[in-house]
Amino acid sequence: xxxxxxxxxxxxxxxxxxxxxxxxxxxxxxxxxxxxxxxxxxxxxxxxxxxxxxxxxxxxxxxxxxxxxxxxxxxxxxxxxxxxxxxxxxxxxxxxxxxxxxxxxxxxxxxxxxxxxxxxxxxxxxxxxxxxxxxxxxxxxxxxxxxxxxxxxxxxxxxxxxxxxxxxxxxxxxxxxxxxxxxxxxxxxxxxxxxxxxxxxxxxxxxxxxxxxxxxxxxxxxxxxxxxxxxxxxxxxxxxxxxxxxxxxxxxxxxxxxxxxxxxxxxxxxxxxxxxxxxxxxxxxxxxxxxxxxxxxxxxxxxxxxxxxxxxxxxxxxxxxxxxxxxxxxxxxxxxxxxxxxxxxxxx
Amino acid sequence: xxxxxxxxxxxxxxxxxxxxxxxxxxxxxxxxxxxxxxxxxxxxxxxxxxxxxxxxxxxxxxxxxxxxxxxxxxxxxxxxxxxxxxxxxxxxxxxxxxxxxxxxxxxxxxxxxxxxxxxxxxxxxxxxxxxxxxxxxxxxxxxxxxxxxxxxxxxxxxxxxxxxxxxxxxxxxxxxxxxxxxxxxxxxxxxxxxxxxxxxxxxxxxxxxxxxxxxxxxxxxxxxxxxxxxxxxxxxxxxxxxxxxxxxxxxxxxxxxxxxxxxxxxxxxxxxxxxxxxxxxxxxxxxxxxxxxxxxxxxxxxxxxxxxxxxxxxxxxxxxxxxxxxxxxxxxxxxxxxxxxxxxxxxx
Numbered sequence: 122x123x124x125x126x127x128x129x130x131x132x133x134x135x136x137x138x139x140x141x142x143x144x145x146x147x148x149x150x151x152x153x154x155x156x157x158x159x160x161x162x163x164x165x166x167x168x169x170x171x172x173x174x175x176x177x178x179x180x181x182x183x184x185x186x187x188x189x190x191x192x193x194x195x196x197x198x199x200x201x202x203x204x205x206x207x208x209x210x211x212x213x214x215x216x217x218x219x220x221x222x223x224x225x226x227x228x229x230x231x232x233x234x235x236x237x238x239x240x241x242x243x244x245x246x247x248x249x250x251x252x253x254x255x256x257x258x259x260x261x262x263x264x265x266x267x268x269x270x271x272x273x274x275x276x277x278x279x280x281x282x283x284x285x286x287x288x289x290x291x292x293x294x295x296x297x298x299x300x301x302x303x304x305x306x307x308x309x310x311x312x313x314x315x316x317x318x319x320x321x322x323x324x325x326x327x328x329x330x331x332x333x334x335x336x337x338x339x340x341x342x343x344x345x346x347x348x349x350x351x352x353x354x355x356x357x358x359x360x361x362x363x364x365x366x367x368x369x370x371x372x373x374x375x376x377x378x379x380x381x382x383x384x385x386x387x388x389x390x391x392x393x394x395x396x397x398x399x400x401x402x403x404x405x406x407x408x409x410x411x412x413x414x415x416x417x418x419x420x421x422x423x424x425x426x427x428x429x430x431x432x433x434x435x436x437x438x439x440x441x442x443x444x445x446x447x448x449x450x451x452x453x454x455x456x457x458x459x460x461x462x463x464x465x466x467x468x469x
Numbered sequence: 470x471x472x473x474x475x476x477x478x479x480x481x482x483x484x485x486x487x488x489x490x491x492x493x494x495x496x497x498x499x500x501x502x503x504x505x506x507x508x509x510x511x512x513x514x515x516x517x518x519x520x521x522x523x524x525x526x527x528x529x530x531x532x533x534x535x536x537x538x539x540x541x542x543x544x545x546x547x548x549x550x551x552x553x554x555x556x557x558x559x560x561x562x563x564x565x566x567x568x569x570x571x572x573x574x575x576x577x578x579x580x581x582x583x584x585x586x587x588x589x590x591x592x593x594x595x596x597x598x599x600x601x602x603x604x605x606x607x608x609x610x611x612x613x614x615x616x617x618x619x620x621x622x623x624x625x626x627x628x629x630x631x632x633x634x635x636x637x638x639x640x641x642x643x644x645x646x647x648x649x650x651x652x653x654x655x656x657x658x659x660x661x662x663x664x665x666x667x668x669x670x671x672x673x674x675x676x677x678x679x680x681x682x683x684x685x686x687x688x689x690x691x692x693x694x695x696x697x698x699x700x701x702x703x704x705x706x707x708x709x710x711x712x713x714x715x716x717x718x719x720x721x722x723x724x725x726x727x728x729x730x731x732x733x734x735x736x737x738x739x740x741x742x743x744x745x746x747x748x749x750x751x752x753x754x755x756x757x758x759x760x761x762x763x764x765x766x767x768x769x770x771x772x773x774x775x776x777x778x779x780x781x782x783x784x785x786x787x788x789x790x791x792x793x794x795x796x797x798x799x800x801x802x803x804x805x806x807x808x809x810x811x812x813x814x815x816x817x
Contacts, residue, residue: 143629188627193604210575210587227558239558239587253584256541279536281491363767387765394768417735417765419711420742
């Protein structure tokens with residue numbers, strides 16, 4: 122499939138004006154006939170100084186006329202801190218569940234007066250990434266997935282971050298932790314399939330890189346749930362592609378599995394279709410269980426069973442960030458998000 | 470479904486050290502026994518000044534010991550510009566296609582030495598949003614969807630943004646435009662269904678807010694493709710919920726439609742399932758056509774027909790940004806992305 126990006130000829134009307142030099146608060150002060158401090162008071166809405174309404178209006182009109190906007194970085198340099206909460210953009214492919222979580226969190230932090238900035242630090246890892254984030258001098262850093270080590274956290278704190286919060290499977294020294302219980306997701310899946318009488322259980326692990334921090338504890342959770350029982354666990358790497366699913370399905374009978382827990386609903390839907398195309402009856406021959414409770418799983422026949430996972434509420438997480446910013450000496454807290462539950466439909 | 474966030478008691482080992490004051494380049498200079506200018510030369514990798522390797526090492530060791538990191542904002546204040554490309558986080562729900570586009574773009578801009586920052590300006594619109602972005606003094610702004618008006622663009626440019634690029638259905642004065650041809654998507658859909666002999670064609674328009682900039686031109690494109698023919702177009706608002714789809718399907722025969730083009734594959738899959746549950750035969754009674762070419766559409770039976778849409782290549786877009794940053798006087802360019810094509814499977 123090809124795509125074409127065609128340049129459209131310019132109309133004279135849309136020609137660019139040569140950019141003027143960037144107006145400063147000194148320009149505004151000059152035009153309004155006031156001091157720079159007054160400009161700063163008015164435009165940054167500092168309540169402290171008493172300035173008459175006509176003066177305020179003059180300053181605002183001058184700023185409007187010149188197109189002057191305060192400089193967030195200059196303001197935070199003066200204030201010694203910013204209101205910027207930095208969130209490294211996750212390095213793993215983001216599903217709809219996670220997307221909703223991010224939106225809710227941004228909204229909740231916005232309400233508390235923070236500016237959320239997502240930083241795409243492609244190719245940077247661990248403490249090297251922490252250094253890049255520190256250069257932006259955020260007041261707090263919220264790291265999804267596996268983040269910086271203890272040195273990275275210390276570096277961020279020394280660069281003025283009043284709080285570092287990780288949201289993932291593990292705790293990092295010096296940082297607040299919101300621990301997602303992926304182990305519990307696997308445990309829940311293993312226990313459900315065992316209770317349904319299944320004993321030879323496959324676990325689909327994505328072949329795509331970046332998802333290991335989530336897939337490994339899920340697999341471990343299944344194993345833990347079945348330890349000491351007569352059930353067996355088989356790890357099944359699978360790429361998110363039709364061909365890979367068809368290949369796995371073609372050799373399915375060799376494995377002799379009577380159940381499979383896929384990493385998430387998308388992998389489960391992909392594999393279930395491939396198994397059906399191979400004549401494997403779901404759930405009679407093999408039970409299929411996903412995770413994430415996506416709506417699309419309900420559209421398949423049989424309807425996909427799944428593990429419903431609760432992510433932390435954006436509001437709770439925003440409150441934790443705010444509390445830590447207000448009290449930078451707050452001892453690191455660890456919060457465990459518990460919320461895996463089976464949604465049994467027709468495929469298990 | 471409830472979720473629980475439980476605080477785990479602290480172990481003494483993880484207690485937070487009281488944060489020290491933020492180290493400055495002056496601290497580094499003092500410890501290394503050099504000037505602040507030397508610290509700046511070494512740590513910002515300015516090639517201009519000749520500094521001996523032992524001195525460089527001393528500065529780096531001192532920075533390491535103190536945990537000093539250069540301040541990006543201070544550096545950009547000195548330099549007069551930053552390398553930050555600001556991308557407002559889109560206000561609409563992001564699908565997998567768009568998510569991939571964003572990742573590719575971040576990667577391409579990262580390779581060119583830019584730092585991509587996604588800004589979550591929840592609740593801000595038009596020129597008000599442009600003002601908030603301008604405060605961060607980005608060197609370029611890349612706006613997905615419908616963005617600021619001409620005043621907002623002018624404001625951003627005056628605040629030092631060397632380029633403003635919009636990626637959406639419309640052109641904004643003063644900004645470079647990458648025009649996505651959503652009209653063409655609808656046109657392609659209408660022409661396909663007409664060629665398949667369908668004459669009473671429904672168009673699903675999402676009931677969710679924020680998607681109008683995309684859904685309106687798609688509907689208009691269908692209408693344009695069928696103008697002057699004997700075909701009729703019916704607009705069908707639909708919320709992305711099973712119940713809404715079931716209600717629409719229950720009254721389906723009333724509409725007497727022999728085809729439906731849904732806004733995207735997700736809406737198409739939702740509606741197709743509801744129609745099947747009502748006993749509507751696909752495609753015999755009603756043809757169903759989606760858009761986006763998601764893999765999941767291939768997993769349904771009948772396999773979902775779709776419109777494959779090409780988004781601009783991240784690399785091309787990154788090149789446009791870079792070209793505009795290097796030459797701020799560059800007249801605004803408009804690029805049209807052409808790439809809608811039918812992928813006919815079994816549902817149409």
